[in-house]
Each structure stands twice: as C-alpha cells, then as structure tokens.
Amino acid sequence: MTEFADRVEQVSISGIREVFEAAGDDAINLGLGQPDFPTPAHARRGAIEAIEAGRADAYTSNKGTPQLREAISAKYDRDYGLEVDPADVIATSGGSEALHLALEAHVDPGEEVVFPDPGFVSYDALTHIASGTPKPVGLREDLTLDPAAVEDAITDETAAFVVNSPANPTGAVQSEADMREFARIADEHDVLCISDEVYEHIVFEGDHHSPLEFAETDNVVVVSACSKTYSMTGWRLGWVVGSNRRIERMLRVHQYGQACASAPAQYAAEAALTGPQDRVQEMVETFEQRRDLVLDGLTDAGLEVPTPEGAFYAMPKVPEGWCEEVLERGVVVVPGDAFGANGEGYARLSYATGTEELKEALEIMADATRAVR
Numbered sequence: 422m423t424e425f426a427d428r429v430e431q432v433s434i435s436g437i438r439e440v441f442e443a444a445g446d447d448a449i450n451l452g453l454g455q456p457d458f459p460t461p462a463h464a465r466r467g468a469i470e471a472i473e474a475g476r477a478d479a480y481t482s483n484k485g486t487p488q489l490r491e492a493i494s495a496k497y498d499r500d501y502g503l504e505v506d507p508a509d510v511i512a513t514s515g516g517s518e519a520l521h522l523a524l525e526a527h528v529d530p531g532e533e534v535v536f537p538d539p540g541f542v543s544y545d546a547l548t549h550i551a552s553g554t555p556k557p558v559g560l561r562e563d564l565t566l567d568p569a570a571v572e573d574a575i576t577d578e579t580a581a582f583v584v585n586s587p588a589n590p591t592g593a594v595q596s597e598a599d600m601r602e603f604a605r606i607a608d609e610h611d612v613l614c615i616s617d618e619v620y621e622h623i624v625f626e627g628d629h630h631s632p633l634e635f636a637e638t639d640n641v642v643v644v645s646a647c648s649k650t651y652s653m654t655g656w657r658l659g660w661v662v663g664s665n666r667r668i669e670r671m672l673r674v675h676q677y678g679q680a681c682a683s684a685p686a687q688y689a690a691e692a693a694l695t696g697p698q699d700r701v702q703e704m705v706e707t708f709e710q711r712r713d714l715v716l717d718g719l720t721d722a723g724l725e726v727p728t729p730e731g732a733f734y735a736m737p738k739v740p741e742g743w744c745e746e747v748l749e750r751g752v753v754v755v756p757g758d759a760f761g762a763n764g765e766g767y768a769r770l771s772y773a774t775g776t777e778e779l780k781e782a783l784e785i786m787a788d789a790t791r792a793v794r
C-alpha cells in the first residue's frame with residue numbers, strides 16, 4: 422500500500438477541536454477565533470452585485486482582480502504610507518493560504534522556521550507540510566516575542582522566522598522598536614521575516630507597525646486578511662505582499678494549488694477595503710471594553726494575566742486542572758499547550774462573545790479557580 426507522506430504524518434488536527442468536541446451543547450464558548458459581528462453590509466453587497474451582474478462566474482487573474490489588488494495597495498499607503506505595487510500582491514484563500522504560500526516558496530526540506538511558542542497553530546503545521554523543521558521560541562513574561570530570542574535561534578539552516586502582532590493566542594502587541602529589530606534581523610541575517618498581520622487593526626493602545634516599514638532588503642513578506650478586520654472568516658479572503666521576485670515564486674504555488682481566490686469573496690473584500698471603515702472602529706472599541714471586563718474578572722479571581730493590547734484573546738496563567746474544571750462547568754477555553762509546549766500552564770480565552778455571556782463565564786471561572794486551588 423502507498424504509505425502516507427511523513428510531512429502529513431507529523432501534523433495532527435488542532436487541539437482546539439478536541440476541546441470543542443468535549444464541550445456540551447449549551448456551553449459558553451470562549452474558544453472561538455473569529456469576531457462575533459456580521460460582515461459589513463457594503464462588503465456583502467459588493468459580492469451580491471458582482472454575482473448578479475455575472476462578474477463573479479469566471480476565474481479571475483491568478484493574483485486576484487486588478488481592482489482588489491489596487492484596493493490592497495491603497496490600504497498599505499493609507500495605513501502605513503507604504504508603496505506596494507498591485508503586481509506584488511496575491512489575493513489568497515484567507516491568511517491561512519497566504520502563510521502556506523510564503524512557507525512553500527521559501528523553505529527547503531529540513532530548513533528551519535523560527536516562530537513564537539505559544540503561537541498560532543498553523544506555523545508548526547505548515548512548516549511540517551513544507552518539509553521544514555519547526556524552531557519554536559519562548560516569549561517574554563509579557564508574552565511578546567523578543568527579537569533577541571529570534572536572533573539567537575537563527576542558524577545557517579534558518580529559512581524564515583514568523584512574527585505575529587497582534588498575536589494569537591496571547592493578544593500581545595509588539596512595539597515599534599521590536600518591529601525595527603525584526604526588520605534588522607531579516608536584513609542582517611539574510612533570512613525571510615514572515616509577518617502575520619491578520620489582527621493589524623485590532624489594537625487598543627498605540628498603532629500597529631509592520632517590519633515591512635523598516636526593512637532595507639526585500640526580506641519581509643506580509644500576510645493579512647479580511648477575516649478578522651471585517652469579520653469575514655467565512656469568505657476566505659486574505660493576501661500576501663512581498664517583493665516581485667518573491668511574489669512570482671509564491672504565485673507558482675498558488676496557481677497550481679488554488680488558481681485564484683474565490684471571485685465573489687474578492688468583490689466583497691474590495692468593497693470592504695474601499696468602503697467606510699467605521700464598523701472596524703466600532704468593533705475594536707467593543708473588543709477593548711470586553712478586554713477590560715475579562716482582565717478585571719480574571720484578576721479578581723486571583724489569576725495572573727498579562728494585559729492583552731490587541732486581537733481578542735487573553736492568556737492567563739492557570740493552576741493545574743483549571744481548563745478541565747472550567748470545561749466541566751460549561752465554559753470552553755483552550756489549554757495553552759495547544760499552541761506549543763511553552764503554552765503549558767496557560768489558557769487562551771477568546772472574548773469574541775457577548776458581554777452577558779462573558780460575565781457569566783467569568784463567574785464560572787472564578788468558582789473553578791477556587792475549586793482547583
């Protein structure tokens with residue numbers, strides 16, 4: 422019999438799903454990685470109008486429609502004053518495909534990929550799928566990634582390092598100074614920095630910065646998406662931005678694996694990016710209020726929790742048995758070790774859930790904390 426490829430045998434279905442399966446039907450779910458808001462009406466309309474006019478029936482250009490790539494380019498100018506040629510953008514099936522393209526195009530078998538631990542589950546899995554070797558690095562006490570730790574982890578075998586800010590699962594936001602350092606490391610060590618910026622707009626204090634603003638070489642590629650910013654996870658629309666030579670390599674993977682991103686989703690994304698942005702602001706304000714609520718509730722329960730400055734996650738340190746106790750009492754949280762070995766002793770809570778449910782969940786978590794202490 423044909424055996425399965427090693428690279429897929431090394432990957433298992435995420436620990437997050439196991440938690441969901443263990444939860445009862447009426448559990449309060451703080452495990453979700455998606456905003457609990459509707460997609461803005463003008464984005465939906467963008468797709469509906471394109472479908473009704475028959476513009477969404479055919480393949481688009483492999484990189485995506487020129488109008489969408491113009492809109493993405495204009496976004497980088499608007500947000501960061503960065504000039505991105507629309508030819509240097511590929512519209513992808515979510516940020517997930519963009520990460521896959523970046524790793525497939527740059528990692529040779531056995532080469533190392535450095536990424537945060539705890540970190541988003543795909544970094545480890547996609548490194549294996551690219552036949553690379555994962556090199557997880559631990560975080561600072563405040564759960565940010567230390568550029569010095571990344572620099573220490575780089576060897577002659579390193580193909581890439583991943584930076585993710587704001588971060589899943591921690592909610593941590595890297596400072597501008599850190600982003601400058603990541604850019605310097607990419608330049609000086611001549612390794613690729615993959616900057617995963619899917620939460621770029623969900624920042625509570627200060628501004629998000631990208632290593633792309635500071636790099637002097639083309640050693641930074643940026644991954645982002647409509648998924649979190651516009652509450653469009655189901656639409657599957659993201660992108661990757663990089664120098665032309667890198668985009669042309671990533672395009673080879675995209676062309677044969679995907680052909681193009683879904684046309685209706687591309688029209689929705691174009692409308693989301695070019696239309697009013699007030700919905701994003703409202704969503705971020707709501708997340709900030711919930712962040713404060715969660716932070717107060719967890720602190721009052723006696724848990725230590727670094728202040729998350731972005732995304733919609735909190736990551737408290739929790740006593741042994743806490744996640745199981747909380748789950749048994751009807752609240753779904755994800756054990757920190759689902760995000761890497763260094764996540765052990767933590768739990769990830771998503772506050773992409775209504776305030777009333779959050780309050781109820783915080784009471785249950787306080788009771789559970791007393792029970793396991």
Ligand SMILES: Cc1ncc(COP(=O)(O)O)c(C=O)c1O
Nearest residue numbers: 454515516517541589619646648
């Ligand atoms: C850090 C991070 N990067 C990428 C993604 C993938 O996003 P998408 O839904 O656009 O594929 C996620 C989704 O949870 C994420 O948390």
